[in-house]
Structures are given as C-alpha cells and as structure tokens.
Amino acid sequence: MQFRIGEAAKRAGCKVETVRYYEQMGLLPQPSRSEGNYRLYSEEHLAQLRFIRHCRSLDMPLEDIRNLLTLRERPREHCAEINALVDEHIDRVNSQMALLEQLRESLLTLRSQCAGPGYTDSCEIVRELSTCECHDS
Amino acid sequence: MQFRIGEAAKRAGCKVETVRYYEQMGLLPQPSRSEGNYRLYSEEHLAQLRFIRHCRSLDMPLEDIRNLLTLRERPREHCAEINALVDEHIDRVNSQMALLEQLRESLLTLRSQCAGPGYTDSCEIVRELSTCECHDS
C-alpha cells in the first residue's frame, strides 16, 4: 500500500504541510515519487510519521525525536540513553508546571486586588502592576 | 535623572535588546536622544518599562500589555475591561496547566514501561511510542 501525502497526514492526524516539514527537517526519509511527482508513502513511512506525532503529542522537541529515531534502531544498546532522554523531558515538564503554578498564584493575587467595582480612584491591579519589587537579573 | 539604555535595562531587569525591541513594537515611547544619538530615558519611561516587565513576568502577551497600557490611563472607566483581561489570562494559564498535567501523566506512564535494564529484546518505551491509538484531528 502506498499513500499520497494527504492520506498519510490524515492517518497520522496532522496537516499535509507538517509532513513536508518533517521531511525537510530530516525526520522523515524522502519517499518515492509517482509519475506526476507526488510523494508516495509506504507503511514504514507512516509508522515513522506516527512515531513522531506521538512524541510531539508528549511535547518532545524535534531534536529529541531525532535522537530517539536513531536510538530506537538498537533499543537494547541504547536503553539507558532512551530513558535519560525521557527523564530529561519529564524534568522539563515538571519545571514548566512549577513555573505555571507560581504564575497562577501571582495572577490570582493580582486579580483579588480588584474584587468588585473599585471604590478608590485608581485601579489596584494597575497600581500593583506598576510597582516593582523584583529583578530578573 | 536620565538613563542610557544599559542603565534602564539593568534597573528593569532585562536586556538592552529587549528595551529596544519594546520601543520597536510601540510599547515604549521613543525617548529623547543625546548629542551622540544615545537614547535617554526618564523616570516615566523607566516606570513604563517596569510595568511591561512585570506583566511579562506574569507571562502576559505583548498584545495584552499594549491594551493594559492604554486602559490604565483611565483605570476607573476601564476597570471591568482590565479585570476581563486578567481573567482571560488566568484562564489561559489554567488550561495550560491542565495540559501539562496530562502530559506529565503520560510521560510517567511511558517512563514506567522501562524501569530497569530491559529483559526483552525491544525497548518498551520505543514500542509504546510506536503504537498509535490517538488521532489529533
């Protein structure tokens, strides 16, 4: 079975442009072409595309996926590396979550400054946003 | 007191390039210039820069900040809009967190597939990433 790009994209749950983009980035091998120069994908191509999409649904960066694609050829030898890669990604997600949690706190505090229609002359939210007690660097 | 861009950036806790970028995006008014064509910032400029940075530290998009900068000129009249803007942002942060939480679950499940040195011939993580039970669209 061979698929044209539209069919491949649909089966992988992404857009046509995305498939071409992965090819351009070297994540998908160049498929054969039809007479009319259309890309023709095999089942293996499709499997690899799905692999990529699955990784992306876990928000892994393409660079990590590129590495995984290489490592998975000899999974036994590279088990440790594969785990490390996943662990690093989990760490990234964890710290992103911690950051977002802080953000949420700050925003809720900010929002509580103005609970109803203001009774002062200036907006407490604007006032709070104007004060600066923090230095990033 | 007038500051050159380096001093302004330091006081606002950001990079020099970032300050110029805000000016280019129309978030900071163009400052006066010295004889040698250096930007010269007043206290008001600095306050506005800090306002922007504070909003950014809450991860608000520049477009929202642009709106806030306008709204804050008449806070009393625009109190409701200001609140709505903050509320929307809180919603965004909330749904981002929900997404990340799901992600974390999936990643931990994935990771648990390979707890120690594998005893099978193929990596369970790679196997799981290859299976596809989901369609995004």
Next chain:
DNA sequence: ACAATCCCTCTAGTAACTATAGAGTCAAGG
C-alpha cells in the same frame, strides 16, 4: 472539456526575544 480537488515548490509569517555584524561615541589612562 472542464471544474474540483489534490499536489508541487518556494517564501514569508507567527511570539518574543536573542545574537551578530559593522560602525559610531565617550571617558579614562599613558
């Protein structure tokens, strides 16, 4: 024969910066 739908390549746009190149300005030291 013709229209609709698919596909092709190439280029530019997104958000919010960051980094670089190549040049000018300014204060202090020798």
Next chain:
DNA sequence: CCTTGACTCTATAGTTACTAGAGGGATTGT
C-alpha cells in the same frame, strides 16, 4: 594626543514548530 575599552547605534538573521499563501501542475469525476 592617542588609544583602549565599554557602551551605544542600526539593520539583519536566527530561534521553535509549524502555518499560510502564491503560483503553478496532476488527477479525478461529470
């Protein structure tokens, strides 16, 4: 007076993972 170093200027390109568009060819159905 000259030079060195730190600072600044403009303009341009790079980052991530796509998305959107132009301008054209291929295929399919009526």
